[in-house]
Amino acid sequence: MRLLVVDFDYFFPVPQDPKDPLVPLYAWAHFETPYYLGEVWEERALAFLLRGLPLPQARGWEGFWERFVFAPGARLYYADSNALAFHPDVRQGVREVMLFDAHHDAGYRPLGVEPACDDWMVYYARQGAKLRVFYPSWRDPFLEPEPVVPVERAKDPGGPVEGVFQRAFLCRSGAWVPPWTDEAFFALLEAAPLPKVALEAVARRPLDLEGLRRRAQEEALGLRFLERLRGLC
Secondary structure (H helix, E strand, O other), X not given: OEEEEEEHXXXXXXXXXXXXXXXXXXXXXXXXXXXXXXXXXHHHHHHHHOOOOOOXXXXXXXXXXXXXXXXXXXXXXXXXXXXXXXXXXXXXXXOEEEEEOOOOOOOOOOOOOOOOOOOHHHHHHHOOOEEEEEEOOOOOHHHOOXXXXXXXXXXXXXXXXXXXXXXXXXXXXXXXXXXXXXXXXXXXXXXXXXXXXXXXXXOOOOOOHHHHHHHHHHHXXXXXXXHHHHHHO
């Protein structure tokens, strides 16, 4: 059985060149906790808005599912965390995993007791599955550590993907992808031509963007005032 796994952070480009002046704005810690799934994104949004920059958006997800052929009876399982790609309902009988992701998820640290969002591929390797990862065009694979298990890795060449998939899994990765892209995530989910099964609650995250924009305007005025004072010293 072939399993297609798609992490929504595949569609959320971040700067890869360390000399890019925007890199500090993406220096984000990533933990799958309520704070990092929700509240922290207000501060991160303000970092862009205070500088008069547009909020980074998800892109390239439109028409994505058209690249794949699914077997009759195939289902799409979905969750926020990619750790649930190894959920018992998903992993049963899987002999090949094809992952579209900005990360290989095949181990970056010592393994825990249960599969985590960054090592669940290791558990598929242990059950004998063949592993393949396709990175998005914006991602530099050489920035990633080597996987701890054999994984075939390449940049996504685009176009139709050969073969038939009997099962699919989609995760939002809300600790990596901001809440202002949630509409795009749910549009991608809805567009999938498969029956859908939620493995955990995945809801739109509240974020008062208009309030943040007002706050940014107020704070920007204060910053300009301070800059003028420094210029007089």
